[in-house]
Amino acid sequence: MPEPPGAQDGQDGTEQRPAPLGVVRTPTGDGGVDRVLDRLADADHLAADGHVEVYEDVHRGLREALDALDAPPGPPVPARGPAPHNVPHNSRS
Known part of the structure; x- marks a missing residue:
């Protein structure tokens, strides 16, 4: 089976971790x-089984950023409850 890019065997016969890929992330503006995407660099220092947590964290952060685009600008609008019962109604008698 071929080794992953950057993987090397140590001189003492032990397998070393893959070298970081060094993928350049262009800032989005x-x-x-950008802070969420910078978290991807954390995966460079983890074994493969630790990557999932990083990727899920980044995915969650990107989803939150997208959801924020759908939010109306300004402070949150309070939820409207049922109409108060003590308000007189205009009824014709």
């Missing part, structure tokens, strides 16, 4: 999105 959105500070929040």
